[in-house]
Amino acid sequence: MDNVALQTSLKKFPREARAEILDLSAPEIWLRDLRDNINFAFQPIVNIHTGACYGVEALLRGYEDLGFDKIPDVFDYAHHNGMLHKTEITLKEMSISKFAKLEMDHFVRLFLNIDNRVLDSADYRPGQTGRLLRKYGLSLRSICLEISERHEVSSGGNTSKVLEQYSERPYKLALDDFGTGYAGLKVLYDYHPDFIKIDRYFINDIHIDEKKKIFLSNIVSLAHVLGITVVAEGVETEHEFLTCKEIGCDLLQGYFVQKPTLDLNKLNSSYHQISALNSRDRRAVGDDRKIIDEQIENIPALKFNTPMYEVFDIFRMNKHLTFFPVIDENKEPLGLVCENDLKYYTYSMYGKELILNKAYSKTLMDFVSNCPVADIRMGAEKIIEIFSLSKNPDGIIISDSFRYVGFLSASSLLRVINEKNLTYARDQNPLSKLPGNNVISDYVAQTLKNLDRSMTMIYFDFDNFKPF
Template identity: 40%
Template sequence: MAHNADTAVTTNRPTAQPVVLRNWQQVVDKVDFAFQPIVSPHTGHVFGYEALLRCWDSAGFASIQALFDTAWETGNLHSVDMMLREKAIKKFARLPGATRLKLFYNFDNRVIKTEDYQPGQTAKLLSDAGLERDTIFLEISERHDISNAQYLQDILVRYRSQGFKIAIDDYGSGFAQLRAIYECEPDIIKIDRFFIDGIDRDRRKELFVTQINAFAHMIAAQVVAEGVETREEFLCCRRLGCDLVQGFFLAHPSIELPEQTDTIKIAADLAADNRRQTERDDDVVRSYLLDTPALPSDINPVDILTYFQHNPDISLVPVVNQNGEPLGVVRDSEFKSFIYTPFGRELLQNPANRTNIKRFLRRCPVADIRTSLSELLETFVNTNAIDGVILTENGRYLGVLDQSALLHAVNERNTLNARDENPLTRLPGNSAIYRYAANALSNTRKRRFAVYFDFDNFKPFNDRYGFRQGDRAILLFKDILGKVLSQNDWFVGHIGGDDFFAYVQSVDFEEAIAAVKRVQSMFDEQIKSFYDAETREAGYLTGKGRDGIEARFDLMSVSAAMVRIPPERSDITLDHISIAAAKLKATAKSSPTRFASACYEMPGTNDEIAQIPA
């Protein structure tokens, strides 16, 4: 099939005389490959490495593209590319744990138009290096014209028939049409850096990435966010559902091979912080996960029939490779339909078909076990995933979540959350706040901050405009907290009434203060619309205070008391912080900025909080 596809593509290579091959060997000897990790934002686990060409200037070229263009124009592109692939694969094989990692190799799709193109050479290179065929992801850049669905299909047929994976690189930067991607179903879509740069501050980019995630999961592809350079971009990409991330924030490309390839520390630390907040979803999903035994990809198809006969309640079975990574599913209905066709059993027992499971394999959405239930539910809706979703842990098959299990899991999560939520704002209530704080405070961090928010002049407002309008003011503040603090992974809870709690770690002190003050200023501006025009113009209203005495009250605002928690202490509790914050709130309410911050000191000393100027 691959040979026939080769002849179907016309060759329009320039007819320039080839350069002497040994000169190209000298070029290949001078260049090198740097490796940059591609990481799960849910765990910090390293999925694979992209091989990036380096030292091309030492070989006499102005850019990487110039090297490949010259090879193409002189008729040597295929030979040069194969020498480079060999070099990249050999170096990749020296990585610790290379057999469980994936190699992303940038593939110039003009290679298949060369006259000397021959399938099978990459498979031999991988075999010689002790690697399986599905180790490599061939990255097709959208910067070259791949808008022709048939042309892209030809590429996919060629390489998928050899057992390789395909990734669309630089998605959103060039020529590709959604139809071409939809019809050809790549294994991975890498979103171009342009859409990741500043995504935490750009709503349009956020919407674009959200839609690409939904589209990719609909065709059972994974998404890599390329060029992640800041903590905020990392957290935003994780929140939007990107499966993998890559960029300077995690690691720069390095020619030197890393000593370990299990996890990237900065991503693992952020993932650990997030797990403490989402552990309830994780626990609920695990309790409803269907532990359906998976089949190996080299199984004899005859044994699949035996499997379904022994497991009549299973309607589909996942198929995994030698590393336990899911490849897709085999549906009971389709498999039996094939058997019941004329000569179906005979074809199944034919020795030529006994090791070929591909004809029965169907793609299925895949998600990490730590994906939130909300995201899993969205995947079901967007993909019409009648089979369910395969769940993995560190890339390995874990189980299946079908529609019934998902609905039960969502219902249980909602029931559990309702017990701990504030009924008005649906934010975590006191029990959830204490549970979160106990986990967070027991783990030392270099930078940790707890903030208590309290409304000013809320009672006079409530007396004048009624409790319903007071509830709307509280909901306004809840929305502002969500908009400002979600980008930095704050935990936000509603203590009750007009009191709120927030906690963040691993951000700078100045950054934490800036976020709190932004919350205050946004509330100051937006709450004005809740007053009548006359009161807004006057800047105050007249009413009775808590002492029952008639007085003038300024428009409503919010005071904030921020406690800075010592990094080395693991014995501080929420009760300790509450006592310190109560003292700070009095200072904040009397301050023109309505803000006060302090370092928490040892309980029982003369001064339990060391004041910091607001």
């Protein structure tokens, strides 16, 4: 069917019949029409504290021209006709090839949705993602695969095996639409994703919905204890943004930052409206960063690909340390390697030789254990809460814009609490027990730093406030 005849036919029939007109049942025609009609829009995912672009999500566009009303209909059709795996590979290559052309002044990740039904496909073959990334000159760590809760993730069969394989690879994993699909907590427990993306349902009007606040607060606390990063998805208003930030979400995505765009040139390395709003947020004034900075221990971090013989040497040369943080090539923390986990190999007769044997194929990542991570901009109370809920007795990793900066041990956290209490005592009015002039002076000084805008301050002084 030529293009003129095709367009004429499309006008005569309702949209739900267009797929039949296009004769998409033939795999080669289906894949060709995907390449001809589908494009990808990218939407930024940004650091909720700084506005720096952390990654972009690839979103399907042009599906209407193939006769579908919604994006899921494309994959339902492919699944029904036994072409889901081929469809996934074709679309994945299209999005990766476009992402490879994106120019940023720092490392960003591609968040790419996968239909989890493909994991149970009879023709599923692992390794295709790595092949495509190498083809376009991208790092294996530059992609995050989003697993949606729209379809149930089976506990047996190929799905669980493939997810386990993904978790052992350098790719990041995200659980999309968290809270509205199938067995979210079960998948969270079984497969330990790197990210969870909170569904828009729980973000909408969260600033006026106490139940949503309670739900999200507990999910964020659980995720941080497990070392999982939380993305607030579908944020559309300033109030929603401020509430998600206050609760402790790490990343932000939605129309409030930027709508999805087909034009790569419209994506920014940093979204200054977020950083500007943070600087104006009165709740952020008087944060605990100075206190935390003073207590951070600068324990050197090991790169994820450090050879095991070097790991043994580092432990031997630093006898006062019983663990080291492990980071990836972008300095993002991956967890801890602890001396106790190496003792079996260190003290057994041939253990060390065995682990250094390349045929045995043990690497540093095989010994990395989870450790809670907190951003340095979090309040001291939030960091202590994350640590108190964790079973890791060593402490908590501190990051700045997702990059490792140091470690807070249990003793350091006690000093943070003590310093925080002293700060409260200094700031309190001895009669009313309310914040006194120090807090007011700090707020005025912080506000005056923003010289790029005009402002008005009103000072209230209540007469007869004290009963004596």
